[in-house]
Amino acid sequence: MTNWTPDISAIGGPRYRAIADALARDISDRVLPPGTRLPTHRDLAYKLGVTVGTVTRAYAEAERRGLIEGEVGRGTYVRDQESGNRTAIRYSRSSTGALVELGINVSSAPGVADSLKQMLQEVTAQADLNQLMDYSNNTLPPAHMNAAANWLERRFNLPRRPDWIRMTNGGQHALLTAFLSLCRPGDLVATETLTYSGMRHLANTLGLRLEGLAYDDHGLIPDALDACCRQRAPRVLYTVPTLHNPTTAILPEERRIEIASICRRYGVQIIEDDVFGFLPDEQLPRLATLAPDITLYITSLSKCIATGFRVGYIVGAPGLVERVDSAMLVSQSMGSLVMSELATRLIESGEADKLADRQKEEAAARQEIATDLLTGFDYLTKPKAQHLWLRLPLPWRREEFVAEARRRGVSVTPADYFTVGHAPSEQSVRISLSQPQSREQVETGLRIIADILAGQATLFKAVI
Ligand SMILES: Cc1ncc(COP(=O)(O)O)c(C=O)c1O
Numbered sequence: 001m002t003n004w005t006p007d008i009s010a011i012g013g014p015r016y017r018a019i020a021d022a023l024a025r026d027i028s029d030r031v032l033p034p035g036t037r038l039p040t041h042r043d044l045a046y047k048l049g050v051t052v053g054t055v056t057r058a059y060a061e062a063e064r065r066g067l068i069e070g071e072v073g074r075g076t077y078v079r080d081q082e083s084g085n086r087t088a089i090r091y092s093r094s095s096t097g098a099l100v101e102l103g104i105n106v107s108s109a110p111g112v113a114d115s116l117k118q119m120l121q122e123v124t125a126q127a128d129l130n131q132l133m134d135y136s137n138n139t140l141p142p143a144h145m146n147a148a149a150n151w152l153e154r155r156f157n158l159p160r161r162p163d164w165i166r167m168t169n170g171g172q173h174a175l176l177t178a179f180l181s182l183c184r185p186g187d188l189v190a191t192e193t194l195t196y197s198g199m200r201h202l203a204n205t206l207g208l209r210l211e212g213l214a215y216d217d218h219g220l221i222p223d224a225l226d227a228c229c230r231q232r233a234p235r236v237l238y239t240v241p242t243l244h245n246p247t248t249a250i251l252p253e254e255r256r257i258e259i260a261s262i263c264r265r266y267g268v269q270i271i272e273d274d275v276f277g278f279l280p281d282e283q284l285p286r287l288a289t290l291a292p293d294i295t296l297y298i299t300s301l302s303k304c305i306a307t308g309f310r311v312g313y314i315v316g317a318p319g320l321v322e323r324v325d326s327a328m329l330v331s332q333s334m335g336s337l338v339m340s341e342l343a344t345r346l347i348e349s350g351e352a353d354k355l356a357d358r359q360k361e362e363a364a365a366r367q368e369i370a371t372d373l374l375t376g377f378d379y380l381t382k383p384k385a386q387h388l389w390l391r392l393p394l395p396w397r398r399e400e401f402v403a404e405a406r407r408r409g410v411s412v413t414p415a416d417y418f419t420v421g422h423a424p425s426e427q428s429v430r431i432s433l434s435q436p437q438s439r440e441q442v443e444t445g446l447r448i449i450a451d452i453l454a455g456q457a458t459l460f461k462a463v464i
Helices: 015-028 041-048 052-064 112-126 142-156 171-182 197-206 222-232 253-266 321-331 337-349 351-374 398-407 439-454
Strands: 068-071 075-078 165-168 188-192 209-213 236-239 269-273 295-300 312-315 378-380 387-391 428-432
Touching: 015 041, 015 052, 041 052, 052 068, 112 337, 112 351, 142 165, 142 312, 142 337, 142 351, 165 171, 165 321, 171 197, 171 269, 171 295, 171 312, 171 321, 188 222, 197 209, 209 222, 222 253, 236 253, 253 269, 337 351, 351 387, 351 439, 398 428, 398 439
Parallel strands: 188 209, 188 236, 236 269, 269 295
Antiparallel strands: 068 075, 165 312, 295 312, 378 387, 387 428
């Protein structure tokens, strides 16, 4: 640990910011090389004559600037500014403070930074930046539409229809736009009783009512949809037919055909969420292909490239896409053409394919680790899924299991986050494999999970 004691007397402003500025200066001057372990909050506070809270705030500010990184139980280190690597840090603390973060589906493809660097250089060197600042009309330039259509055809098995595509600021924004296009407050939306938590949140915010439908290991059960359409007249079906979040179910082709036909029979429109659609090797027909006249299809580049790459697509046939255009005006008149240009270049150069392939490989390798460690326990997954769905053995209940995992440094997400309305939640947790930086971290986290599952449940507290 370094004995770093900066002189902050000459730096103006609040003390915490002066410390963060001193850190920035000394990292830049290589007084503090990458990997240096910084003094504890208490030590530095003592040496500088400030409170521990001031140092905590200073370190948080420096972390926000990307200068340093904290690691639970191991201290705070200087980051390598060039590579962005967490030098000397094996297990870094996640945003939720867990040692191994298996709770959220956040990912970035291996090598994404290099691809982006190259493409950004091309954009600045070759693209007409004035044109990319255009704000006159909310459809994409033809070259961008064509690239998106190529991508959706190549990786998502969607027929090539450039005119049907609109760009959004990621998948969540595509969902917002789709719901705004098709629903009014108070409308009923049918969906699997377990569904993507971001959609639950969205529906609550927009004043939509959700009706949970029965599902099994293969996804939504068509008879349940039929009964709901007959008795409750939903406006829309929202579903994730390919690698469902959280169960990883892939809806078989016969069910897709049946579901499309039920929706058409009862005049129900479909929002098909396909953010994971590029992952499976076997590509089934999309609902948007089986029933294009009643389906809004959404996907994004988040899972194929990086969650922070905020480009998504929403696809609708004539008759629907005009409603998308109108709904889009509520949240953004048009997406960022700079991001769209970047996406176009990644797609047309083949870089996006390389990144998506690496995501698939990485997902497969992480699933193999899960197979090694979790075989014998009851869980649902697919060979290239980025998460898995673990059904807890007795006597575990999900909140106690989540607390025990957390106590041992692993974050997982309980079924409650995905359960519609007041339906009873399964005794299950979702384990995401995509967020940790390395396979070793995934292994560490899953070993802890397997250990908990195999051991005695000791955490239960009696309430009297
Ligand atoms: C099923 C599903 N739909 C939509 C989204 C949102 O996608 P994006 O990250 O592109 O906003 C997610 C994100 O995890 C998701 O799991």
